[in-house]
Amino acid sequence: MKIIIINGPNLNLLGKRENDIYGDETFNDFFEKLQLKFPKVELSQFQSNIEGELIDKIQEIGYSYDGIILNAAAYTHTSVGIADAAKAIPAPVVEVHISNTFSREDFRHKSYIAPNAKGVIVGFGLQSYELALQSFLK
Numbered sequence: 001m002k003i004i005i006i007n008g009p010n011l012n013l014l015g016k017r018e019n020d021i022y023g024d025e026t027f028n029d030f031f032e033k034l035q036l037k038f039p040k041v042e043l044s045q046f047q048s049n050i051e052g053e054l055i056d057k058i059q060e061i062g063y064s065y066d067g068i069i070l071n072a073a074a075y076t077h078t079s080v081g082i083a084d085a086a087k088a089i090p091a092p093v094v095e096v097h098i099s100n101t102f103s104r105e106d107f108r109h110k111s112y113i114a115p116n117a118k119g120v121i122v123g124f125g126l127q128s129y130e131l132a133l134q135s136f137l138k
């Protein structure tokens with residue numbers, strides 16, 4: 001099973017960004033542990049701060065992977081382009097957020113991606129990614 005985690009803007013700063021909200025673990029440290037926990041899954045990751053690069057990646061892998069775990073970060077709340085890409089491809093997309101976006105500012109309550117996602121996992125810290133991964137193994 002081939003699954004990719006796609007992370008959007010500022011998620012490269014995990015571990016040193018607003019630690020009270022996003023925790024103090026780097027994504028790479030978390031990702032290494034996740035790979036060890038799920039050795040049978042061909043798990044990869046991609047991060048970009050650039051909207052078009054995220055769309056390119058979704059298009060590139062969307063016809064050959066079994067699933068996408070997508071944290072589009074701030075673009076969740078703004079990007080029709082990423083939402084359209086998620087809708088265009090056959091690979092199922094699970095939207096994740098580290099923080100509980102519904103307990104934060106109003107502008108974070110809107111997701112353009114959610115209507116085109118298989119499901120949404122919000123607010124469990126980095127464990128949100130693991131829960132999303134488990135959803136593909138069912």
Ligand code: DQA
Nearest residue numbers: 071073074097098099101108
């Ligand atoms: C986030 C929530 C977004 O509102 C925010 O812009 C992020 C991270 C999360 O994982 O909690 O950058 O997607």
